[in-house]
Amino acid sequence: MSANKTGRRLSKQSLNGFINYGIVILAYLVVQLMISQGLMSNSLQSLLVPVCCYVVMAVSLNLVVGVSGELSLGHAGFMSLGAFSGIIVSVTLQSVIELAPLRLFLSMVVGAVIGGIGGVIVGVPVLRLRGDYLAIVTLAFGEIIKNIIMVLYVGVDEDGLHFATSEAALNLSEAGTAIVKGPMGAVGVVKASTFTAGILLVLLTLLIVQNMVNSRAGRAILALRDNRIAAESVGISVTKYKLMAFVTSAALAGAAGALFGLNYSSTLASRFDFNTSILILVFVVLGGLGNIRGSIIAAALLYILPEMLRNFDVSKYRMLIYAIILILVMLATNNPTIRGFFLQLRQRARERKGGQAQ
Amino acid sequence: MTLLGHLITGLSLGSIYAIIALGYTMVYGIAKMLNFAHGDVIMVGAYICFFAVTSFSLPPVVGVLLAMVVCTILGVVIEGLAYKPLRQAPSLAVLITAIGVSYFLQNSAQILWGADYKSFPNFLTVNGQTGVSLFGGQLNVTYTAIVTVLACVVIMLALTFFTSKTKMGKAMRAVSEDKGAAQLMGINVNSTISMTFAIGSALAAVAGVLMCSAYPTLSPTTGSLPGIRAFTAAVFGGIGSIPGALLGGIMLGLVETLTKAYITTSLYDAVVFALLIVVLLVKPSGLLGRYVPEKV
Amino acid sequence: MNSKKFLAGVLAAAMALSLTACGGGGQTSTPSTSTPDASTGDGSTPVAADGTITIKVGGIGPLTGSTATYGVATHYGAQVAVDEINALDSDIKLELRFEDDTGVNETGVSAYNTLKDWDVDVIYGTTTTGPCVAVAAETYADRYFQLTPSASSPDVTDGKDNVFQMCFTDPNQGLTAANYVADNNLATKVAVIYNNGDAYSTGIAQGFIAQAAERGLEVVTEQTFPADTTTDFNVQLAACRDGGAELVFMPIYYGPASLVLQQANAMGYDPQFFGGDGMDGILAIEGFDTSLAEGLMLLTPFNATAEDERTVTFVASYKALSGSDENPNQFAADGYDCMYAIYEALLNIDNLAEIAAMDPAERHTALCDALIVQFAGEYDDAGNQTAPGISVDGLTGSGMTWQANGEVSKDPMVVVVENGAYVTQ
Numbered sequence A: 001m002s003a004n005k006t007g008r009r010l011s012k013q014s015l016n017g018f019i020n021y022g023i024v025i026l027a028y029l030v031v032q033l034m035i036s037q038g039l040m041s042n043s044l045q046s047l048l049v050p051v052c053c054y055v056v057m058a059v060s061l062n063l064v065v066g067v068s069g070e071l072s073l074g075h076a077g078f079m080s081l082g083a084f085s086g087i088i089v090s091v092t093l094q095s096v097i098e099l100a101p102l103r104l105f106l107s108m109v110v111g112a113v114i115g116g117i118g119g120v121i122v123g124v125p126v127l128r129l130r131g132d133y134l135a136i137v138t139l140a141f142g143e144i145i146k147n148i149i150m151v152l153y154v155g156v157d158e159d160g161l162h163f164a165t166s167e168a169a170l171n172l173s174e175a176g177t178a179i180v181k182g183p184m185g186a187v188g189v190v191k192a193s194t195f196t197a198g199i200l201l202v203l204l205t206l207l208i209v210q211n212m213v214n215s216r217a218g219r220a221i222l223a224l225r226d227n228r229i230a231a232e233s234v235g236i237s238v239t240k241y242k243l244m245a246f247v248t249s250a251a252l253a254g255a256a257g258a259l260f261g262l263n264y265s266s267t268l269a270s271r272f273d274f275n276t277s278i279l280i281l282v283f284v285v286l287g288g289l290g291n292i293r294g295s296i297i298a299a300a301l302l303y304i305l306p307e308m309l310r311n312f313d314v315s316k317y318r319m320l321i322y323a324i325i326l327i328l329v330m331l332a333t334n335n336p337t338i339r340g341f342f343l344q345l346r347q348r349a350r351e352r353k354g355g356q357a358q
Numbered sequence B: 001m002t003l004l005g006h007l008i009t010g011l012s013l014g015s016i017y018a019i020i021a022l023g024y025t026m027v028y029g030i031a032k033m034l035n036f037a038h039g040d041v042i043m044v045g046a047y048i049c050f051f052a053v054t055s056f057s058l059p060p061v062v063g064v065l066l067a068m069v070v071c072t073i074l075g076v077v078i079e080g081l082a083y084k085p086l087r088q089a090p091s092l093a094v095l096i097t098a099i100g101v102s103y104f105l106q107n108s109a110q111i112l113w114g115a116d117y118k119s120f121p122n123f124l125t126v127n128g129q130t131g132v133s134l135f136g137g138q139l140n141v142t143y144t145a146i147v148t149v150l151a152c153v154v155i156m157l158a159l160t161f162f163t164s165k166t167k168m169g170k171a172m173r174a175v176s177e178d179k180g181a182a183q184l185m186g187i188n189v190n191s192t193i194s195m196t197f198a199i200g201s202a203l204a205a206v207a208g209v210l211m212c213s214a215y216p217t218l219s220p221t222t223g224s225l226p227g228i229r230a231f232t233a234a235v236f237g238g239i240g241s242i243p244g245a246l247l248g249g250i251m252l253g254l255v256e257t258l259t260k261a262y263i264t265t266s267l268y269d270a271v272v273f274a275l276l277i278v279v280l281l282v283k284p285s286g287l288l289g290r291y292v293p294e295k296v
Numbered sequence C: 001m002n003s004k005k006f007l008a009g010v011l012a013a014a015m016a017l018s019l020t021a022c023g024g025g026g027q028t029s030t031p032s033t034s035t036p037d038a039s040t041g042d043g044s045t046p047v048a049a050d051g052t053i054t055i056k057v058g059g060i061g062p063l064t065g066s067t068a069t070y071g072v073a074t075h076y077g078a079q080v081a082v083d084e085i086n087a088l089d090s091d092i093k094l095e096l097r098f099e100d101d102t103g104v105n106e107t108g109v110s111a112y113n114t115l116k117d118w119d120v121d122v123i124y125g126t127t128t129t130g131p132c133v134a135v136a137a138e139t140y141a142d143r144y145f146q147l148t149p150s151a152s153s154p155d156v157t158d159g160k161d162n163v164f165q166m167c168f169t170d171p172n173q174g175l176t177a178a179n180y181v182a183d184n185n186l187a188t189k190v191a192v193i194y195n196n197g198d199a200y201s202t203g204i205a206q207g208f209i210a211q212a213a214e215r216g217l218e219v220v221t222e223q224t225f226p227a228d229t230t231t232d233f234n235v236q237l238a239a240c241r242d243g244g245a246e247l248v249f250m251p252i253y254y255g256p257a258s259l260v261l262q263q264a265n266a267m268g269y270d271p272q273f274f275g276g277d278g279m280d281g282i283l284a285i286e287g288f289d290t291s292l293a294e295g296l297m298l299l300t301p302f303n304a305t306a307e308d309e310r311t312v313t314f315v316a317s318y319k320a321l322s323g324s325d326e327n328p329n330q331f332a333a334d335g336y337d338c339m340y341a342i343y344e345a346l347l348n349i350d351n352l353a354e355i356a357a358m359d360p361a362e363r364h365t366a367l368c369d370a371l372i373v374q375f376a377g378e379y380d381d382a383g384n385q386t387a388p389g390i391s392v393d394g395l396t397g398s399g400m401t402w403q404a405n406g407e408v409s410k411d412p413m414v415v416v417v418e419n420g421a422y423v424t425q
Helices: A003-036 A042-067 A075-093 A100-126 A131-150 A195-214 A216-226 A228-233 A238-261 A274-287 A292-308 A315-333 A336-357 B002-031 B038-054 B060-086 B091-113 B143-165 B167-177 B179-184 B189-214 B224-237 B242-262 B268-282 C002-023 C068-087 C105-117 C129-142 C170-183 C199-214 C234-242 C254-266 C309-322 C330-348 C352-356 C360-376
Strands: A153-157 A160-164 A177-181 B131-134 B139-142 C053-061 C092-100 C122-125 C145-148 C163-165 C189-195 C218-225 C247-250 C272-275 C297-299 C385-387 C414-418 C421-424
Touching: A003 A195, A003 A292, A042 A075, A042 A195, A042 A216, A042 A238, A042 A274, A042 A292, A042 C105, A075 A100, A075 A131, A075 A153, A075 A177, A075 A238, A075 A274, A100 A131, A100 A195, A100 A238, A131 A274, A131 B224, A131 B268, A195 A216, A195 A238, A195 A292, A216 A228, A216 A238, A228 A238, A274 A292, A274 A315, A274 B091, A315 A336, A315 B060, A315 B091, B002 B038, B002 B139, B002 B143, B002 B167, B002 B189, B002 B224, B002 B242, B002 C234, B038 B060, B038 B091, B038 B189, B038 B224, B060 B091, B060 B189, B091 B224, B131 B143, B139 B143, B143 B167, B143 B189, B143 B242, B167 B179, B167 B189, B179 B189, B224 B242, B224 B268, B242 B268, B242 C234, C053 C068, C053 C105, C053 C330, C053 C352, C068 C092, C068 C309, C068 C330, C092 C105, C092 C330, C105 C129, C122 C129, C122 C330, C122 C360, C129 C145, C129 C163, C129 C199, C145 C330, C145 C360, C170 C199, C170 C247, C170 C297, C189 C199, C189 C234, C199 C218, C218 C234, C234 C254, C247 C254, C254 C272, C309 C330, C330 C360, C352 C360
Parallel strands: C053 C092, C053 C122, C122 C145, C145 C163, C189 C218, C189 C247, C247 C272, C272 C297
Antiparallel strands: A153 A160, A153 A177, B131 B139, C297 C414, C414 C421
16 A cells, blocks of 8 residues: 555545534534524423434444444443442532533542543453354353342432442431432432533543554554454454443443433433333444444434434334334445445545546 | 252252243354343233233133244344344344344333233142142242253253254254354355244243243333343353353352342342352353354 | 445444434324414524413323333323313413333433423323433433422432422322221231333332231231233242232233233132222223232223213323223323423412513523422411312312422222123222
């Protein structure tokens, strides 16, 4: 490959990256403008923060599934870790730090750290496995995380944090509060999440993921995905690079979880189950494996549109339609005839463009 | 005595997991795909049998046969419409399609038959008794449990015989080893895979009926949890291996029951999954699975 | 690469469009004959030319998903009441719009915001506890009056003056059950089986266990299971039997409860079973052998087979509206009572016409404050009640009143299953 060609490819990649930042910033400005003009309904406004969360979830999962090529079925588990640790931090610091954005920031940092630690704990053993075995183990870890949080009680009083498996066993003093109450989840959370914080997290996620993909590590990860044995034989460490992608992804999911948890006054562990992991996986697959922009758009659209069209009275058939479309999309995108057709269209367009340039 | 009771419960639960896992493992071994919709085929089988017996007053045996026929057709149709076009596609696309099929079956069932629970009739009774009482009433063993364990062993033996002695079975093994080479040897790969789905789905119908006889609530989501459990069992025993599915299923049933009895009733899911992880770390391809070295 | 990605994008959009299809629990999807056609959704004033005032009630509950049965019941139950109220010769009319929350917190908040866009006046719901806690925090901040038919956790009303419940709180129900067992000498050794993955079940169980200790009942074992998808209860039942429990308290939903009864029967264990209001519905399971439930006791505020005129009329209207032959459960009855409680309170507000003429943004705040006074009564600075709140007669109780903390006061009712039907104790 000539140096010239490599340079062109890289610049195209970074251009792509800049377009992604542009899209996010533009979306932010448009939304702010609409809010200031009173053009945005309450229901749309309430979706802004969760959309940011799911975008971050989708982009970070794409790093594992699309870029690193490992199927993970437990991504919601890391979101859960982030959500609950973020909530605990926020409630604990409630009286110490008055400034909500700072509290949110600290919560997200802790959420990311806990998510990342979870990523290491899951990743080290899991990444020794391959393919479908890896998928089932991530599923298992996701379920274990959910199970444990569902029996965990956490409270805080002047002595610090208490952990137990029942409310009575927390032994809180009079002034103490129970933050997480097992199956009842976390209740009485003071909301701190804002759309601005969400957008900043999305931008940060893009910055991390895109730089990682375009870096030396990213190329190593791609090489491992495309041909593990060949990559290993030129001295690329499988564990190191796969773990790097996995832990980064888990940490970002943790931060998104903290943002999500602090956007509602109550959060249940059962929300972060296998179905949520699958939902995020669907965002990634429909947006295109390895395609960051696709993940952003798919997550945003698929999350907003159902809410926007609540007035259509087909609720009964909703999931059925979803299922059929899911199957049809998979069949269509993998159908050689249809793919050939679009490829041809594209080629023709390129030819025309080339002709004009000349 | 209590321990004996727990062992019997675990054995019968494990046998149900094993029968479902056998279906999973057959399909995985040959088509190399995780058929997440398998659990929902079980649910359909149970509904068919339920309506045949309660609404049309057919004898239970006819109900079971009918469920097997319907599920077999359903399995072949699903394979032909949703999975066959994706033979060359990446495995993730097939996985998402299987999840789509699973949602499709669950929601069709909800629309057709309603979201409410149905209570599955227990037709495994002798003289109105549901089981035999042993040791002066200290231990009750239901006929359902006995039939389930027997059915499980019979199915396992029949499948082993089928895959090792019959022509079709040998063709399946060949396809499972190497699709390309099998095709060169004149084996029709597509029809072999369809056949596998047919057998797997018929097994699912049997599993559905047995499962609902033992645990008689029936709802559109009845199949999804046992589906994941059986998948775990199949991986546990080594996915693709027929004795492995049996071993994995029964071990899972026993571990689950004994964990509930002696360790924790609230975290047994976590314990079962943790055990799975440990097994896979020690034996990355399951208890009886074969390690296939990758070729460059 | 790109054609595929482009295609994926297009298809994703198409899919999203169709998904929307789903989204919606839709508005009042059942045509109601008597909903007044005055003023809908366009922000116009709810006072019509002839002086009738239409109050917009926004309902939230699961219409799809695993808890859909309960949401649909609360929707239809409320709709029956709204149709009756609107047929009365009264200046006050109700308009009900019901939104789907699929039983999920975040969707509940979205549904609430959709209702806000509709200029809702009063929030009815949500049906299940999780979303209700999340929505209640929003209505408290925004100042909307909220009445839930069935979200029974104390967290729902905790610290929020604007949220009221039609059902007993979970600890309260557990306490009532323990008192009933002790008062009637049903047993001295009791066992508890509950779903510790579920707030409702855990809440009642904890209330029961605490009160059982007070009343000298010996809780021989506490057995748990993690989710309503659990099917095997042999281990839990064996523990109850080995502990010598004469009574097994099961604050769980009727689906798993039917399995417990069946498995207890198979193992030849026959204690007194006692359930909470979630057990209501067990007799209606298609194919369920009701002889297994013979002697079962449960706390439920509503008996659909009661023969008083109001219940009979309600059951008939409910069946007509739902198009199903099944009897309404207690969720439906709670929903029905909610509408009458709101109506009763509205009747008592002296300056309702004045409030109704306000701008939508101020209207709900003024209405919220007025309704809080109607429900909880008035208090002086020392916390003594100076004027009582409303007292409502409904299907789930007579003379129901509310405390300032949002809890309902009504008499508990215990039924026992005899010959496949409820018999009120």
